[in-house]
Amino acid sequence: MKILALETSARACSAAVTQDGQILAACCQNSGLTHSRTLMPMVESMLKNADLTLDGMDAVAVAAGPGSFTGIRIGVAAAKGLAFAAGLPCAAVSTLEAMALGLSHLEGHLIVCAMDARRSQIYNALFEVRDGALVRLCPDRAATLADLAEELRGDPRPKIAVGDGGALCQAALTELGVACALAPARLLHQNAIGVALAAEAMAAAGQLVTAQELLPVYLRPAQAERLRDRQKKESGT
Structure with missing residues (x-):
């Protein structure tokens, strides 16, 4: 099974493609630049340089959390978009695993x-x-x-x-x-190769989901949500 994987849960950003446990391509950047700037160009250049295509993938995997709220949102949104475009299933992989x-x-x-x-x-x-x-x-x-x-x-x-x-x-x-x-x-540090390998096991266990079903895993509310709830409590609304 050929899997395209994305990892954006922390400062580093990476992408990888594996097939049956073998690494076909991988790319990582730990420059501190925002993942919204780096992820998709990284995926496009990696696939092109390895002579691979999105249509040739069997699934799209992403580190769905826990991790940086912004980073996780970027990775999950990118995975959903890629999967929708190619009609592929998704794997929501635990960042920690x-x-x-x-x-x-x-x-x-x-x-x-x-x-x-x-x-x-x-x-x-x-x-x-x-x-x-x-x-x-x-x-x-x-x-x-x-x-x-x-x-x-x-x-x-x-x-x-x-x-x-x-x-x-x-x-x-x-x-x-x-x-x-x-x-x-x-x-x-976490990387997309681990995400892809974990996704292969999930696929074998029948744990893939549709792009629509793919959701981030935060474990706790974001800072903005905590501030909003605190303000509501203080104001009595």
Whole structure:
């Protein structure tokens, strides 16, 4: 199965195409430029340079969240547009699961996925590698680093943090007495290759959706929504 994947959940922006577990093309930019400027030109040039076409894809995958509210909206909107244009199904991939796939060779390790959610929280999920495969241990969630440290305290498995919040997580856990390594720089940040590989498993499990059904996953309300709700409460409306 040939899958076009997009990753815009954090500062870096990437796109990739995989087929049956093999990487056919990949492109990444970590310049800090807005994804609305970089994503579609990146996809177009990647497909052209690899002699691939959108019509030749079997599905479009996207990191649907959690992550940056703006970044997730851009990625999901782009995936919906591409899928609508080509009549393709979509895969709404967990950003956290996709980043964990880069460490699925670490047999017996506990993979601690972390994205900086601000407000003293991280977006987090835990995975264990068993027989070369990821096993999810909890749902995607927003958690404090103190609560995560208490949950992991006493767990004998070697731990490794990954994601754009990985360094923050690793430092906090270490300070709180929980030994945790940090994924190497080349594997630390989320990327579209992981999104594509996760989407292949979703396709095999019959978990693809239509472009219309594709939705972002935020885990908590956006800052603008929280401010609006607070203002309504204060004004009594």
